[in-house]
Amino acid sequence: MLAHGAVHTYEMAVPLFVVIWLDQFDTIALGVAQFDVTRATVGVIVTLGYGLFGLGALPGGIVVDRIGSRRLISACLLGMGLSYILLGLAPNMVVVALALVLWGASASVYHPAGLSLISKGVEERGTGLAYHGIAGNLGIGLGPLIAAVLLLFVQWRTVALVLGAPAIVAAVYASQANFDETAAVDAEAAADGGSAGGSKADSGVDSLGEFLTESRRLLAGSFVLVFVVVMCSGLYYRGVLTFLPELLQDLPGFAPIPVDQLLPAGVSSALGVEAGGGQELNPEDYFYSGLLLVGVLGQYAGGKLTDRVPVEYGIAGAFGVLAVLALLFVPVSNAGLVPLMALGAVLGVFLFVVQPLYQATVAEYTPSGTRGLSYGFTYLGVFGVGALGGTIAGGILAFADATALFLTLAGFAVVGSLLGVVLGRRATA
Template sequence: MTLSQNDRSIAGFTMTGHALVHWFETSIPIFLVVWLAELEVSVALLGIVVALGYAPFGIGALPGGILADRYGPKRLVLVCLVGMSLSFLVLAVAIVLDPATRIYAIAAGLILWGVAASVYHPAGLALISTGVEDRGTVFAWHGIAGNVGIALGPFVAATLLIFLEWPVVAALLAIPGLLAAAYGLRARFDSTAAVDDDVDVGPEAASLSDLVSSSRALFASAFALVFVIVTFEGLYYRGMLTYLPEILHGTPAIGDIEVFPALEAYDIDPGFYVYVGLLVVGMAGQYAGGKLTNRISPARGLTVLFGVFALLALAFVPVVNMGIGPIVLLCGVFGFFLFAIQPFYQEAVAVYTPPDGRGLSYGYTYLGEFGLGSASIAIGGFALGASVSSFFYLVAGFALAGALLSVGLLVGVDRLGLTMGGPAGANSDD
């Protein structure tokens, strides 16, 4: 199926936004290394400052979704792009401040980034769900763009920091966001092309009572189950991606590899390349998952992929003690499936929610994914402190819970007609 001009316009706009959200997000840990070396602050204090930036990224998804329904998703994405760029310019001006007070400018910039970035996912995905006819394909390309940003952000930041001071690098990283905002202002598309003419999905100023009633309606439907499923996916996703680099670093097969002498000065960890490699493989997973949503129901796809997640987590227990070949192979397979699931839960939200509440629906979705899902960082830390095996057993448990809930969604939809926002069996296997 060839994408229509409207679908291509929305795809280009949202792919740019998605790539840049993760471009900024993954460059922050690179700056963290420099700040620890240059600023006279403790690791604990700087950790709190960085956490203050990341926290709104998940927590702000819900209000971001509400704002997307009220003001329109395109406007919110543009605000996101401008806000993220300005936040890195705030980091850049820290150079003119006294060294003792630079931490405050850094904190302000990171908090601004978290607030601005938080609105992207509910707004961007709402735009795709209501404006794109071939949702599966565009969800796939949208996810691939996110992986490109995830991979490029730290590479570009680290490379520039070899030659330039960090405030200059922060300013340079802001330029693509400003260019994308200028491009977005000129983009033309119909954001409601994929919904029926008699359905009102235009921006509206909802009252608090409307918000409460809409939320009650969502959680009285199949979306309540989708929300919990996405939360368990977030627990698995955040836990694995947070601690896998540390686990890889500690494996004899990778830890004993000697890097090129020219790179030793920059403390390059070979495990970093394996980690980035699985993110790159994830692009193929995003595309495959997106295309499969046109053939397989979201509930069925989620059930199968959560089962694969559990098996992969358990496979890491023996494999981390094997040679470099098995580790790289398993990481590649893991990267493929980890990102293949994202189009399925995004499609599930589109299928089981009404079009006029997509921003709110995706707001709750990413509150579960990035907000509640981040709890696995704390829980996983305790498990990893006990043993590496304990950590993988924990995340396998998250995957099994997600699989069981997905079976519940599959049974509820196929046998009971449990749905909202679309006909039962929409996007089915038939």
């Protein structure tokens, strides 16, 4: 839970720094070549970190099957903490890029390691996934909110240093923790007479040949449909969130609010906020954070549902609701602030209801021996392929409008829902 919250805190804090980097740095010096700091070049640098976050999940899944989750999660926490310390000390954009690359490589191993640990070590898997998801959502929502508040009063480098320190402390704790990583698998094996998996690989893959064999084994069965489901989730998630603040800022009720107008004169003076100093609260950022925080309820509900309903039909229903919400978003946003806030709350819940459901589905459709590899593929789909959701959203908004964007997102959700129905029928056939 500590690691999951940290991963998403760091992930969602980066966009808050981008605006500052564009203003503070002028050039990117690479020895023989020099580039201006623009949205395009900063976008490439940020993509390096986010890209590794998704692409590293697959090799991370292979490694976790070989060395176990505890050591990998400890290394993940240490790497992420050091990356933000390096970010806080960065004198130029080259070091910023190095820090983001270190963060992406470190964070990429978390999901296969953490989810493999829960799926093999926790007997009440759905409840474990629920609490795990809640921690992630607290990072997603509170992380950028805390960073945004801190940025009102201190420099961005100080914020990065403050954010980096807890992960290093957590890494020390994780390295000393002692627990049985396979408690649930051992229980399943005892119940099944000593067999808890259907794959040749009982403890991961040892070679490229085994990796290819186990990958073919996974993708030749129903897991390939689960893989498409998680891609739909990633595309919808990135597609709806990447440009949400920008879409909101032009709506009534989202005009910037000067900070000095919100605070009593004495408090403003104590905090160093000067009248007319230009410090402003952007309501769309706090709407965005609130939507992500509401996702805590979705994570908990989704986790509990995995213990009570067939996960395939849970996926079908949750994606069905996401499709309806996408179709309603534009007309509701034009109806006023209160209806939009209500829809945003429901959207925040169902964006995250699907996550424990597909995480549990992966465990249902894969052998325990290659569970890390399975979650590696899962988060390659969610964060790797899913990262294209932001590109798709940007392209649609550049050449069409928000209505076209949300119709496209509804299409992703419909595909996910239909695949849930297909998986459910196969399971009962």
